[in-house]
Amino acid sequence: MKKAELALRQELIACCQEMNTNGLNQGTSGNISARFEDRMLISPSATPYDQMEPEMIASVDLNDASGAWEGPLKPSTEWRFHHALLRERKDAEAVVHAHPTYCTTLAMARKEIPSCHYMIAAFGSTNVRCAGYATFGTEELSKLAIEAIEDRTACLLANHGMIAVGESLAKAMWRAVELETIARQYYLSLQIGGPVLLSEADIADTMNSFSGYGLQDAKGKKKS
Template identity: 65%
Template sequence: MKDIETTLRQSLIDACQSLAKLGLTQGTSGNVSVRCGENMLISPSATPYEDLTPEMIVEMPLDRNDGTWAGPLKPSTEWRFHLDMLQSRPDINAVVHGHPTYCTALAIARKTIPRCHYMIAAFGGDDVRCAGYARFGSEELSTLVKEAMTDRTACLMANHGALALGENLRKALWRAVELEAIAQQYYLSLAIGGPVLLSEQDIAETHDAFGGYGLQEQE
């Protein structure tokens, strides 16, 4: 195993464990993937994050769609939308999926997150869409997620959870954390009469401002 691949495998494990520590998923739910050359590395199915080792991370070829994999354990049951994202988005190198409480509450209600906060621009548009419902692990779900992710780096998944993309694992995890924070703020604002939404121009100006410095430096 090449050093860079070993490093990516360990980084993927670190991201999985961060998901749990940050409260973005529970138990063995949630999954993480990262691009590694011509392959995708993805967390295995039904394996406690604290038990993961680099050798247990599953490898799947990016030029196939038949579920081919290599490793001692099966890939996450959600491998389809991970593969679809990395195949269709050359700008993306990592995918993080979890069941954070507030994102999932909004997803259960099938609500889009509107432009209630300027940081909504961190996800590529002026809202965060909620993908339609289909059974977990299904090709239909992957298609619905892909549609919701058009020109976006995050989405909710109806009656399921949330998904965040990144140029690397650190950025994908950062977006997942930011998404849950905005979901909580939006949820709470609904309880006190609903948010006052920003204008399209407000969000456009935020996009322009983001071009000058890294998103992680935002307040």
């Protein structure tokens, strides 16, 4: 195994563990994937994160839609939308899927998240859509998710959870946390009459400002 692949597998496991530590997810219901060359590395199905080892991460050919994998454990049951996103979205290097409380609450009500806060711009437009419902792990759910996240970097899944993509694992995790934060704020604002929404121009201004904004590493260098 190449050193770069091993490092990515280790980072993927760390992100899975972080999801449960920061409350983004519970148990093994979430899953994370990342692109490595022409393959998708994805967390295995029903495997506790604290027991996960690098060699347990499933590897799937991004050019093979059958889902055939390499590794001792089968990939997450949600491999289909992970695979489709990494295959079709050149801006997506990693995908985070989880069932955070407030995102899932809104998804259960089948509510999108509107322009209630300027940080909605972090997801590419004036709202985060909610995809229609389909049984988990199915091709139908994958198609609905791909449609909902088109021209966006996140979406909700009806009666299910959320998806966020990023230019790196760190950026995908950052967006997932930001999405749950806005979902919580939006939910709470609904309890006092609902938010005053920002205009398309307001969000456009924010998106322009984001052009010089990004995650930074410990040395202060911008990360994609």
